[in-house]
Amino acid sequence: MPASSHHVPAKRAPRAPKQAPPRVAPDTGSLQDVRNAAHDCRACPLWANATQTVFGDGPDHAPVMLVGEQPGDQEDRQGHPFVGPAGQLLDRALAEAGIARDDIYVTNAVKHFKWEPRGKRRLHKKPGDAEIAACHQWLERELELVAPLLVVAMGATAARALLGKATPVEANRGRVMPYLAEMQLLVTVHPSYLLRVPDDARAQAYARFVQDLRLAAAFAKPKR
Ligand code: URA
Numbered sequence: 001m002p003a004s005s006h007h008v009p010a011k012r013a014p015r016a017p018k019q020a021p022p023r024v025a026p027d028t029g030s031l032q033d034v035r036n037a038a039h040d041c042r043a044c045p046l047w048a049n050a051t052q053t054v055f056g057d058g059p060d061h062a063p064v065m066l067v068g069e070q071p072g073d074q075e076d077r078q079g080h081p082f083v084g085p086a087g088q089l090l091d092r093a094l095a096e097a098g099i100a101r102d103d104i105y106v107t108n109a110v111k112h113f114k115w116e117p118r119g120k121r122r123l124h125k126k127p128g129d130a131e132i133a134a135c136h137q138w139l140e141r142e143l144e145l146v147a148p149l150l151v152v153a154m155g156a157t158a159a160r161a162l163l164g165k166a167t168p169v170e171a172n173r174g175r176v177m178p179y180l181a182e183m184q185l186l187v188t189v190h191p192s193y194l195l196r197v198p199d200d201a202r203a204q205a206y207a208r209f210v211q212d213l214r215l216a217a218a219f220a221k222p223k224r
Helices: 031-038 045-049 073-078 087-095 131-147 156-163 190-198 200-218
Strands: 064-068 103-107 115-118 121-124 150-154 175-180 183-188
Touching: 031 131, 064 131, 064 156, 073 087, 073 121, 087 190, 087 200, 103 131, 131 156, 150 156, 150 200, 156 183, 183 190, 183 200
Parallel strands: 064 103, 064 150, 150 183
Antiparallel strands: 115 121, 175 183
């Protein structure tokens, strides 16, 4: 029999577990320990279609923590928050408000990219309450360990995650309010919103965002 006609049993790939055990945030250890644990998070199904967990970035004891919604396409590929188009707009607004991005901690309410295919593109899908709740453990540990003086909720998803209830952005933006034991909270719009505002309203919407961030500038000098 010619060699080619031999039936060679296909090498069977090791069977992947249907769902790996959920990972929970360790309640001790450093920020890096928590970041490492989040790497394997299976607390909700979003990990399955994402490239990687996108944890927060910035100094361990930053005085200001910015919280967005969830990583986008670029963040999912690069593994860092706010590095895509919304991140570029955020960087510009921070600079105009007098805040050095390197001095602050930037993270998201949800740490995996939720998307749906649209042709060849991966279209952003808003995370739901269950995903926000499943991911809250990581945000909570970031808040405890970084212990910022000011937390900035950018957009409705971040405000919901931080306040535990639906919180309208327009009615609450632009003022610093008490938050948790020793923090303050500022609500503002999400930078992606500014990318979608009609041309004739964009300059004004952007100026209001910078004005909100100026309130954060007062807190943003390195504290330790
Ligand atoms: N939008 C977010 O909410 N977070 C990111 O990291 C990028 C875009």
